[in-house]
Amino acid sequence: MQALRLMDWKTEPELVEVPKPTPGPGQVVVKIGGAGACHSDLHLMHDFDAGMMPWQLPFTLGHENAGWVDSVGDGVSTVSEGDAVAVYGPWGCGKCQRCRHGVENYCENPAEAPVLSGGGGLGLDGGMAEYLLVPSARSLVRLPDGLEPATAAPLTDAGLTPYHAIRRSWPKMTPTSTVVVIGVGGLGHVALQLLKATTAARLIAVDNRTEALDLAARSGADHTVASDAETANAIRDLTGGRGADVMLDFVGSEATIELARTAARPLGDATIIGIAGGSVPFSFFSQPYEVSLQTTYWGSRHELIEVLELASRNLIHVETTTYSLDDALRAYHDLRDGKVRGRAVVVP
Ligand code: NAD
Ligand code: ZN
Ligand code: ZN
Numbered sequence: 001m002q003a004l005r006l007m008d009w010k011t012e013p014e015l016v017e018v019p020k021p022t023p024g025p026g027q028v029v030v031k032i033g034g035a036g037a038c039h040s041d042l043h044l045m046h047d048f049d050a051g052m053m054p055w056q057l058p059f060t061l062g063h064e065n066a067g068w069v070d071s072v073g074d075g076v077s078t079v080s081e082g083d084a085v086a087v088y089g090p091w092g093c094g095k096c097q098r099c100r101h102g103v104e105n106y107c108e109n110p111a112e113a114p115v116l117s118g119g120g121g122l123g124l125d126g127g128m129a130e131y132l133l134v135p136s137a138r139s140l141v142r143l144p145d146g147l148e149p150a151t152a153a154p155l156t157d158a159g160l161t162p163y164h165a166i167r168r169s170w171p172k173m174t175p176t177s178t179v180v181v182i183g184v185g186g187l188g189h190v191a192l193q194l195l196k197a198t199t200a201a202r203l204i205a206v207d208n209r210t211e212a213l214d215l216a217a218r219s220g221a222d223h224t225v226a227s228d229a230e231t232a233n234a235i236r237d238l239t240g241g242r243g244a245d246v247m248l249d250f251v252g253s254e255a256t257i258e259l260a261r262t263a264a265r266p267l268g269d270a271t272i273i274g275i276a277g278g279s280v281p282f283s284f285f286s287q288p289y290e291v292s293l294q295t296t297y298w299g300s301r302h303e304l305i306e307v308l309e310l311a312s313r314n315l316i317h318v319e320t321t322t323y324s325l326d327d328a329l330r331a332y333h334d335l336r337d338g339k340v341r342g343r344a345v346v347v348p
Contacts, residue, residue, distance in 0.1 A: 204225060
């Protein structure tokens with residue numbers, strides 16, 4: 001079968017021929033119906049040096065996957081051939097407290113996981129291929145009625161990651177509050193819809209592309225603001241001088257982290273989800289009083305089930321552009337060049 005594989009650090013992935021996987025005991029092979037192209041893959045192929053991540057190359061990219069069960073190994077009883085499934089992407093040990101709560105993104109026993117701090121497409125073979133080997137059936141969530149794999153694939157990361165970040169700040173997202181989404185690409189446009197579907201907060205979207213601000217308006221933003229030196233002032237103007245209750249940064253550059261923490265209201269949350277590699281000095285006076293500054297990584301299995309539910313009830317809708325597997329590299333080039341509207345999904 002064909003697979004888009006990262007062969008070396010700081011190189012572009014290559015489409016190569018590899019054997020179709022077969023499932024061992026407890027494992028499942030999924031026929032891929034959709035594999036999303038995440039900006040993290042661009043960081044992976046362009047920014048990361050050898051040794052930065054605890055992973056052996058080569059591996060197949062694609063950590064945002066859904067499809068149909070193709071074959072199951074001995075002992076698998078929770079899914080069967082032909083089932084439409086989403087793949088829960090972080091693959092932990094399955095035994096520690098966090099994993100047993102379905103929070104495999106924060107496995108506390110990574111040495112016993114199939115791969116250290118990753119999953120398919122992040123250290124192990126991912127879904128930019130015709131078939132994906134999933135090491136445990138517990139990583140599969142059956143798709144609710146009305147959801148097709150090509151639509152569901154981006155929900156496993158572009159949906160799940162913002163949902164987790166939003167959910168932890170729900171108590172601060174009251175009807176009198178304001179939430180700011182910085183970066184309205186794959187994750188950001190779903191974040192706005194998730195906020196609209198689950199809160200009554202006022203929403204401000206920030207991006208430096210006009211098309212992204214148009215997408216933000218379609219996705220539920222009440223106000224759109226260009227990303228520049230005046231953005232923090234614009235947010236203060238829109239909030240009567242108070243600042244925003246929750247700032248969600250889907251970029252993670254020095255400028256956006258600085259914006260996230262300084263445009264927050266005292267007692268607010270500033271959550272950094274983007275991994276553009278920015279850093280800012282921290283001190284008592286570097287942000288308004290009692291602003292909580294945190295990062296989040298991916299989400300839990302039960303949160304994925306909730307995101308799929310929201311999509312199956314048409315409360316959220318990922319805007320996608322599809323590419324064939326032959327054309328998967330072009331999906332990444334378009335993402336790099338800011339030409340993708342919503343999420344690029346590779347459909348083999
Ligand atoms: P994307 O390329 O689809 O979207 C990024 C958006 O940010 C684009 O619309 C771009 O125009 C905008 N942008 C860039 N610089 C900006 C700036 N200075 N101000 C305002 N907007 C700006 O990317 P994506 O796939 O949505 O991923 C977003 C980020 O989240 C990436 O860094 C990715 O690696 C990271 N990510 C993190 C997690 C996690 O678990 N923490 C999971 C998935 C992705
Ligand atoms: Zn991702
Ligand atoms: Zn674990």
